[in-house]
Amino acid sequence: MIRAIIIGAGRGRRLMPLTDDTPKCYAEVGGRRIIDWTLDALGAAGLCDVVFVGGYQIERIRADYPRLSFRHNRDWEHNNILASLFHAEDAMADGFVCSYADILYRPSVVRRLLDSPADVALAVDTAWRERYAARSQHPEEDAEKVRVAGGRVVEIARTIPPQTAHGEYIRLARLSPAGAAHLREHHARAGLGPKAYLIELFQVLVTAGLPLQAVDTDGGYLEVDTTEDYRLAQEQWR
Numbered sequence: 001m002i003r004a005i006i007i008g009a010g011r012g013r014r015l016m017p018l019t020d021d022t023p024k025c026y027a028e029v030g031g032r033r034i035i036d037w038t039l040d041a042l043g044a045a046g047l048c049d050v051v052f053v054g055g056y057q058i059e060r061i062r063a064d065y066p067r068l069s070f071r072h073n074r075d076w077e078h079n080n081i082l083a084s085l086f087h088a089e090d091a092m093a094d095g096f097v098c099s100y101a102d103i104l105y106r107p108s109v110v111r112r113l114l115d116s117p118a119d120v121a122l123a124v125d126t127a128w129r130e131r132y133a134a135r136s137q138h139p140e141e142d143a144e145k146v147r148v149a150g151g152r153v154v155e156i157a158r159t160i161p162p163q164t165a166h167g168e169y170i171r172l173a174r175l176s177p178a179g180a181a182h183l184r185e186h187h188a189r190a191g192l193g194p195k196a197y198l199i200e201l202f203q204v205l206v207t208a209g210l211p212l213q214a215v216d217t218d219g220g221y222l223e224v225d226t227t228e229d230y231r232l233a234q235e236q237w238r
Contacts, residue, residue, distance in 0.1 A: 001049055001094060002047065002049075002094060002095040002096060002097065002114075002174075003047070003049045003050065003051055003091050003094065003095075003096045003097075004042045004047040004049070004050045004051070004096065004097045004098070004099060005050075005051045005052075005053065005085065005088045005091060005092075005096050005097070005098045005099070006025075006035075006038060006050060006051070006052045006053065006098075006099050006100075006101050007053050007081055007084045007085055007098065007099070007100050007101060008023065008024065008025050008035075008052060008053065008054055008055075008061070008084075008100075008101025008102075009053055009054055009055030009056065009058075009073040009076035009084040009087075010024065010055065010056060010076060010084075011024065011055075011056040011076075011077075012024030012027075012056075012102060012225075014137070014225055014226045014227070015027060015102075015224070015225070015226065015227060015230060016227075018227070018230065019056075021057075022057070023035075023054075023056060023057045023060060023061055024056075024101060024102050024224075025038070025061070025101040025102065027102075027224060027230060029104060029224065029230075029233045029234060029237050030234070030237055030238055034101065034102060034103075034104060034224060035061075035065070035101065037104050037237075038099060038101065038103070038104075038105075039065075040107070041105055041106060041107045041109070041110055042097070042099070042107075042110060044107035044110075045107050045110035045111045045114060046114070047097055047110065049069075050067075050068050050069070051068070051069045051070070051071060051088045051091045052065070052068045052069070052070050052071070052101075053070075053071045053072075053073055053084045053085065053087050053088050054070055054071070054072060054073065055072070055073040055074070055075075055076025055077075055084070056076060058070065058072055069091070071087040071088045071091075072087070073087045075194075078194065079194040079195065080194065080195045080196060080197060081100070081196075081197050081198050082187075082192060082196040082197060082198050082200065082201055083194050083196070085098060085198060086187060089184060092175070092180040092183070092184060093177060093180060093181075094177055094180075095174070095175055095176045095177045095179070095180055096174070096175055096180060097110065097113060097114070097172070097173065097174045097175075098172070098173050098174075098175075098198075099171065099172050100171035100172075102223060102224050102225055103170060103171050103172065103221065103222065103223050103224070104221065104222045104223075104224065104233065104237055105123070105170065105172060105217075105220060105221045105222075106217075106220040106221075108217075108220060109123050109170070109172065109215075109217045109220050109221065110172070112215050112217070113172065113173070113174040113215050114174060116174065116213055116215050118176075118179075118211060118212070118213035119175065119176040119178045119179035119182065119210075119211070120173070120174075120175050120176075120179040120182070120183070120202075120205065120210065120211070120212045120213065121173065121174045121175075121212070121213045121214075121215050122146070122153060122156070122169050122172075122173045122202070122212055122213070122214055122215065123169070123170045123172040123173065123215050123217055123221075124146055124148070124153075124166065124167040124168065124169055124170065124214040124215065124216055124217070125167050125168050125170050125216075125217055125218070125219065125220075125221050126166065126167040126216050126217070126218050127167075127218045127219045128143060128145075128165075128167050128168035129162065130219075131219075131222070134232055135226075135228060135229065135232070136228065137226040137227070137228040137229070138223075138225055138226055138228070138229065140162040141158065141162075142158060143158065143162070143165075143168045144156065144157075144158060144168060144169040144171070144197075144199050145157065145158065145160040145162065145165035145166075145167070145168055145169070146160070146165060146166055146167055146168070146169055146214060147160055147164060147165060147166055148166035148167070148214045151213055151214060152211055152212065152213060152214070153202075153206055153212040153213070153214050154206065155203070155206065156169060156199050156202050156203050156206065156212075157199065157203060158199075166214065167214070167216065169199060169202075170217070170221045170223075171198075171223070172221075173202075182205060182210055183201065183205065186201065186204050186205055186208060187201055190204045192204075222236065222237055
């Protein structure tokens with residue numbers, strides 16, 4: 001059965017002081033923790049088998065959410081998103097949806113990913129530049145942008161010029177069993193370092209000629225990475 005993997009090992013220093021002694025995914029938006037919005041969106045799409053990759057304050061999350069399965073990235077201070085994800089490699093074989101722990105999205109976005117026939121499907125916000133207009137602490141240059149041709153991702157990188165990007169990868173993806181096998185195979189061969197981002201491995205798949213589908217969403221998503229993002233989320237997310 002397809003699982004969801006939530007990547008939430010980091011501390012979220014750009015959200016301090018909110019994360020001084022609290023996990024980043026515990027930041028409250030609209031009176032609810034980000035992790036509760038995430039679990040509800042996944043659950044509404046039928047994904048109830050959830051693995052949480054933790055690091056910072058993992059024991060607190062484990063105590064508060066005992067129904068989740070946990071993988072512990074003990075070296076979270078010295079590695080990055082990709083290393084965290086592969087702490088849950090044992091949960092990938094039957095296919096999985098992976099989500100960052102600091103994002104807000106609607107169940108409809110997850111359903112569209114699950115409906116995609118592609119082996120690797122990435123949720124892409126085509127309204128991303130509207131969101132970035134108010135984000136002085138997180139400029140467009142930091143966005144994980146994609147270029148797309150015929151619905152297929154042909155490049156994914158932060159370095160893509162904003163005006164040529166189709167949209168922003170919202171850090172939510174679905175991989176079929178075959179897609180997961182390709183991801184694991186290329187991860188083993190690529191030799192990406194401990195500080196690598198997941199999009200770097202996705203670009204390895206693109207370069208190898210594997211089809212990655214862009215599943216578009218016109219909004220329905222927010223990232224909460226900085227204190228400014230947190231303020232904007234309070235204003236915009238309901």
